[in-house]
Amino acid sequence: MVPSFLTLLVALCALSRLATALLPITIDGNMFVDSTGNPFVIVGVDYQPGGSSGYSNSASSDVLSDEEVCLRDAYLLQKLGVNTIRTYTVSPWLNHDACMSILNAVGIYLILDVNSPLGGESIQRDDPASSYNEGYLKRVFSIVDAFKGYPNLLGFFAGNEVINDATSASVSPPYIRAVQRDIKNYIALHANRTIPVGYSAADVNPLSEAGWEYFQCDSDEQSLQVSRSDFYGLNSYQWCSGRDTFQTSGYGGLETTFANSSIPLFFSEFGCNLIQPRTFTEINGGVYIESMLHVFDGGLVYEYSEEDNNYGLVKVASDGSVTMKQDYVNLQAAYANMTYNSFMSKSFIDVGGSSTCNATYIESIDAGFNASFSLPPCPAQDMLNSGSGNNNIGKWIPLNSTQTTYKIYDANSQEITDTEITVVSDQTQPEGQSMTVSVFPSETSPATSAMAFSNTSATTTSSASTRATSSSAATAALVGAANPFLLAVAGLLGITLVL
Ligand SMILES: *[C@@H]1O[C@H](CO)[C@@H](O)[C@H](O)[C@H]1NC(C)=O
């Protein structure tokens, strides 16, 4: 009654084809694109349980370091229907391998802010010169090192709402471009791939428009090219569901103002909570309609967890259990109604928008905006060249579990009994890096660690494709494992595995 070796091989091959790892997202003109060159639309939420004040430098955990918490939230995020989260603050010293691997398993990318609210760990908006120093860049470069090894890292935010009033606009823009330059130079020297770097802007007009022109513009001068934003996020609360329509929300103005961008734009925060619970009518009436997707490549709802400002989709209790708010249910229903897959195509990619840096033009949008392109020099050129010294370089690892131990309750406070994540991506490192496929042994499995099929030379058309070697250890583990994922694969193939 043991399945034939051939059956297992068929199942294995199917497994590696079905569960391809997430491949890095890149940029083509005004859109993020996936590995096939098709537009990647951000369907996401902002994720910082505990809020920004929940972070301390000496803490033994951050929001992406606890495997159990990440399994719990991965279940909820996957059921919600997102493909991206944004996280504002993490420690460069903690291990994020389990959480990043879990996010990959459920098909989720991360956009990460490099800064923190602690002193010396961000650019001071009104006095940027005092904060742009070697200590600051050590944190920033250390964050890059800690996350550069995860293929599901979508990008870094160099700054969030640094420019938010006349004073900050008069001094800080050249510093933000300088930080972007430093991060991009650091990535070029110390990472194996290009990782997009951008800025997240407050929706304060006309500063947000001037900032967009200032950060996206290009030049023949190499030092200015490299300081350019790869993408631009807008934190916009203009549409309050329950009150607004496309016409009353100001989205029409955004669509016109930001047309013809040379870089991807998206809502790095949205979801006004004036009327609660939120019904998220902006999902299918605004953010994901065809005309808007020509301008904004999706967005991130603020925010996953309930904090003091009442923007949560779920409530996290002190015992670690989570209860959905009605906002979660409403957003899930709105996501389920999205139709962009029916019309999204490569025709949305526009590569013609590149504009030459012109301070006069930018100052004509907002006279108080400092559009100087004479950037401060990097205060830590030696460290930029030699590395931050952070040896905590993340990588994907096999999952030990697909099941959180925390309790999860629906919006009616009924406990959800099946809270297992559905694995949609394996942990195969893309091309040139170690290739490991994990098969998630169940509790009953004799295998203590996931199987690894190594054949680094087997890179075919898809960089994620893997070839199973006929390792007898692997076969033995499979025979012994009543693996739900494998059973699902076999089920799809119409194969009955008798274990
Ligand atoms: C980059 O590639 C090199 C050589 O293939 C490898 O040794 C290194 O671990 C990779 N670094 C990351 C961060 O993946």
Ligand SMILES: *[C@@H]1O[C@H](CO)[C@@H](O)[C@H](O)[C@H]1NC(C)=O
């Ligand atoms: C623009 O910003 C730079 C850097 O902060 C500063 O040196 C310069 O004086 C500012 N220009 C104006 C006109 O304020």
Ligand SMILES: *[C@@H]1O[C@H](CO)[C@@H](O)[C@H](O)[C@H]1NC(C)=O
């Ligand atoms: C965007 O480009 C189109 C086509 O070139 C042009 O008609 C339109 O005026 C442009 N819009 C803006 C705001 O520049």
Ligand SMILES: *[C@@H]1O[C@H](CO)[C@@H](O)[C@H](O)[C@H]1NC(C)=O
């Ligand atoms: C989803 O679409 C259906 C059919 O158009 C509609 O009846 C329903 O109200 C929509 N729900 C949401 C949450 O948008």
Ligand SMILES: *[C@@H]1O[C@H](CO)[C@@H](O)[C@H](O)[C@H]1NC(C)=O
């Ligand atoms: C810069 O912008 C100003 C104002 O829009 C315009 O008059 C000028 O021609 C532009 N300069 C260049 C070199 O395009």
Ligand SMILES: *[C@@H]1O[C@H](CO)[C@@H](O)[C@H](O)[C@H]1NC(C)=O
């Ligand atoms: C699996 O367990 C080992 C040993 O406890 C741990 O080092 C590793 O980080 C765990 N992996 C994941 C993905 O949680």
Ligand SMILES: *[C@@H]1O[C@H](CO)[C@@H](O)[C@H](O)[C@H]1NC(C)=O
């Ligand atoms: C690894 O892949 C190469 C290229 O496809 C192939 O020639 C070789 O036989 C494979 N090795 C194993 C152990 O499967």
